[in-house]
Amino acid sequence: MADKFKVLQPWVTLLSRLVLGGVLLVAGGLKVGNLPKSAMAVRSYEMLPIPLANFLGYTLPWIEIGMGLLLIVGVAVKISGALGALTMLAFIIAIAQAWARGLSIDCGCFGGGGAIDPEDTKYPQKLLENMGLMSLGIFLYFFPKGRFGLEK
Amino acid sequence: MATNSGSDKGTRNLVIGMVAFIVAVGIIFSFISNRANSNYAIPATVSEADGYGIVLNPTATPTIDIWVDYQCPACRTFEVLNGGYINEVIAQKKAKVVFHPLTFIGAESIIAANAAACAADENKFVDMNLALFQNQPNNENSGQWQAEAMLALGESVGIKSETFKQCVRDGNYVKWTRNVTDASANKNVNSTPTIRINGKDLDRNTEYGDPVKFKAALAAAGVK
Numbered sequence: 001m002a003d004k005f006k007v008l009q010p011w012v013t014l015l016s017r018l019v020l021g022g023v024l025l026v027a028g029g030l031k032v033g034n035l036p037k038s039a040m041a042v043r044s045y046e047m048l049p050i051p052l053a054n055f056l057g058y059t060l061p062w063i064e065i066g067m068g069l070l071l072i073v074g075v076a077v078k079i080s081g082a083l084g085a086l087t088m089l090a091f092i093i094a095i096a097q098a099w100a101r102g103l104s105i106d107c108g109c110f111g112g113g114g115a116i117d118p119e120d121t122k123y124p125q126k127l128l129e130n131m132g133l134m135s136l137g138i139f140l141y142f143f144p145k146g147r148f149g150l151e152k
Numbered sequence: 153m154a155t156n157s158g159s160d161k162g163t164r165n166l167v168i169g170m171v172a173f174i175v176a177v178g179i180i181f182s183f184i185s186n187r188a189n190s191n192y193a194i195p196a197t198v199s200e201a202d203g204y205g206i207v208l209n210p211t212a213t214p215t216i217d218i219w220v221d222y223q224c225p226a227c228r229t230f231e232v233l234n235g236g237y238i239n240e241v242i243a244q245k246k247a248k249v250v251f252h253p254l255t256f257i258g259a260e261s262i263i264a265a266n267a268a269a270c271a272a273d274e275n276k277f278v279d280m281n282l283a284l285f286q287n288q289p290n291n292e293n294s295g296q297w298q299a300e301a302m303l304a305l306g307e308s309v310g311i312k313s314e315t316f317k318q319c320v321r322d323g324n325y326v327k328w329t330r331n332v333t334d335a336s337a338n339k340n341v342n343s344t345p346t347i348r349i350n351g352k353d354l355d356r357n358t359e360y361g362d363p364v365k366f367k368a369a370l371a372a373a374g375v376k
Binding site for chain 1: 160167168171174175178183186255256337340342344356357
């Protein structure tokens with residue numbers, strides 16, 4: 001059992017890096033082209049003071065791209081995995097509070113965002129997605145060394 | 153594996169440095185390219201104090217603020233349902249109405265917002281606003297809304313002046329749309345359409361899509 005894990009772990013690390021990194025890269029990339037909309041998506045969670053929400057809307061997509069690049073090439077995996085997991089945790093909290101308060105918003109995860117019709121919200125699905133991604137980040141924090149990382 | 157750890161560390165630092173550089177440059181560029189500025193050209197009817205919106209009946213009360221994107225289907229629906237009544241309110245000076253054209257959907261929203269602002273300078277904003285929604289393309293940024301299409305819409309509502317044509321072709325008020333976006337962000341406008349009366353949101357789930365309830369909401373705020 002322990003041996004099996006030893007063999008598999010580098011591959012699981014690689015897969016986690018590519019999935020979490022790929023999702024972050026795509027999510028950031030889809031948002032940088034329309035940052036005013038990204039800011040609107042952050043505001044619509046009604047969690048942060050407006051100036052802070054706007055600032056985050058402009059900066060977060062670039063930070064997602066940065067984390068995604070590091071994870072994909074395999075550099076500073078321990079730290080970027082942990083940061084990725086923390087980012088996902090923040091999203092989980094944001095989505096859960098929006099759901100609990102009955103806000104009707106699009107998560108704005110991959111562009112889009114803002115107020116939508118109540119029947120179009122996808123809270124359970126988005127929470128599960130983010131929990132899955134968070135667990136990949138946690139795995140990378142504990143097992144950062146894997147296959148095909150630039151950093152050995 | 154760690155036979156070459158010196159150069160490995162160098163590679164690591166180089167990659168981290170490059171990624172940090174991309175992120176930093178991206179952030180700085182984003183803030184600069186979306187920056188609002190009170191020096192941008194604005195139509196005569198636009199007021200900075202009203203969030204850079206196009207103001208009709210500036211001295212009337214109450215104030216109705218309307219944020220739309222000319223490419224947004226829900227905005228078109230709203231206009232179809234309630235636009236007639238809003239235009240009646242404007243014509244009879246029963247309220248101050250402020251239009252804020254947002255451009256989240258992209259390039260053709262900017263072209264349309266610019267054309268609407270140019271029409272405002274010709275005293276034809278209400279007609280142009282309606283014409284834009286009536287001729288909204290089925291797909292976003294489909295290539296249909298270029299300057300020539302805006303000129304044709306302008307002509308259809310009776311705008312013949314050269315200034316209008318120049319204004320549309322040169323995109324005189326393109327940068328003004330950044331001011332509108334920035335002001336709407338500070339006012340926490342998170343969707344299009346958004347309608348507020350004296351700063352208070354109407355209920356988007358009930359009052360936007362029902363002309364009777366919309367009228368009632370306006371009446372309750374003092375539109376008689």
